[in-house]
Amino acid sequence: MMSAGEEVRSVVLTGYGGYECLKVKPWPIQALGAGDVRVAVAICGVNFSDLYTRQGMLRELQPPLVLGTECVGEVTAVGAAVAHIKVGDHVLCYKFTGGLYRDHVVVAASHCFVLPPGMSYEDSAALPANYLTAYFCVHDIGHMRAGQSIFISSCAGGVGWAATQLACSAGDVTIFGTCSPEKHDAVRENGVTHPLTYDGYEQELLKHSPDGVDIIIDNMASSAFTINQRLLKPLGRIVVIGANSMVTDSQKFGWWSFLRLWWSTKNVSARDLIMQNRVVAGLHLGLLMERQPNTIQSAMSHLFQLYEQGKIKPHIDSIWPFDKVVEAMRLLAERKNVGKVLLRVETADK
Incomplete structure (x- = not known):
């Protein structure tokens, strides 16, 4: 059982600037609130928003902080007020302020989407x-x-x-x-x-x-x-x-x-x-998710339907080990990718 304040492996931005500001290191995890879920992370998506944050384009996000706006994994705990997600569910998480490049995350249940049966972690991580x-x-x-x-x-x-x-x-x-x-x-x-x-x-x-x-x-x-x-x-x-x-x-x-x-x-x-x-x-x-979460939920449900119908299919360019986050971000920054770049999280308890 994980307790609040326990440190988990995370990608931490120590300051604005180059890749030297990215460190994979232990970082405290927040307490599980009534409306939150805790997720053992399997895959993270790499996005330009991470590059914006590293370079200081999003000044409302002040380092040191944990990067990462999307991840997918298995729910290990739910808050007392969470009814639509249960322990053992495979979920997709999106949080535009970051904080999801970690072994385990605590995130609001409203920012999570339960995966349809048969959808891979890799494909789902490319959706948000x-x-x-x-x-x-x-x-x-x-x-x-x-x-x-x-x-x-x-x-x-x-x-x-x-x-x-x-x-x-x-x-x-x-x-x-x-x-x-x-x-x-x-x-x-x-x-x-x-x-x-x-x-x-x-x-x-x-x-x-x-x-x-x-x-x-x-x-x-x-x-x-x-x-x-x-x-x-x-x-x-x-x-x-x-x-x-x-x-x-x-x-x-x-x-x-x-x-x-x-x-x-x-x-x-x-x-x-x-x-x-x-x-x-x-x-x-x-910001759309913050202001109109029902709109996001409806759109994601439609995307899941399109995926199951075979009308959309993410293309995964590459999957990098968690410790190779700099290489993954550099690939994106240099526009060498075709499709989605992912990070795979490997921990002893998975």
Whole structure:
């Protein structure tokens, strides 16, 4: 039986900066509250939000702290007020403020989803950050329908891979996506109609679709944000989901970087939106979960159904030992992955 304050192996961010700020070390676990569950972690998902936090882009999260926004494992204890989850359940956990890169976690039951029978830990760990983000972009904000077109930035990444599959589920759609040339075959097999390279992608897209596209998912938030707005058809929708262009291998995110990010995304003119009949939207999955948990639960239930129907299938790029978290994060930061990057947690009691 684990007690509050007992230390468990964790990935701790000791300060903002490079990979030297990441330490795998024992760290105290919190007490089990009435609405919480305790989970023996098997797999963790690696996300750009972890890179944002390490570089200091999310200043509301102050180190030292435990990283990790998603994990999956087996429930070992439940709080007195928890009714829908029981000991022995396999659950998926998502917490946008982090704290889940650990051997064992205590997390609010409202942030957990019981896995359907037969779903692997590996596939389930790829769902929260990637597939939920893609789901809201494609369906709720994008309103993707048969006969429409979509442009997905970084279509070989976790969100891009998920968005491609969810767009395909709408029916007869045309999908454009950027990625490095060596990934074109893989994304084409996943459903991308026209894989594009990052250099000059806008000209290539307009050759195939002179009027532009109906939906854009933008994860870069750089100068491409201005370009992408011009690629929208009338009544087109662009959804900004991140600022991956600002992620580097080891650089701390300073005020000059903040200024450059602000400058590159400030050009959203109300007049232009009206005159061009465009929609510019943003999505913060974690805050949506905090404010509308029922919306998240409903979307995850639908994703489980799509998975069981064979309409979505996460692609696992690689699974790294827990102690190799730096290598896993570096792979993501350098955009060398195709699909999801995971960490496997190995402990003596599993």
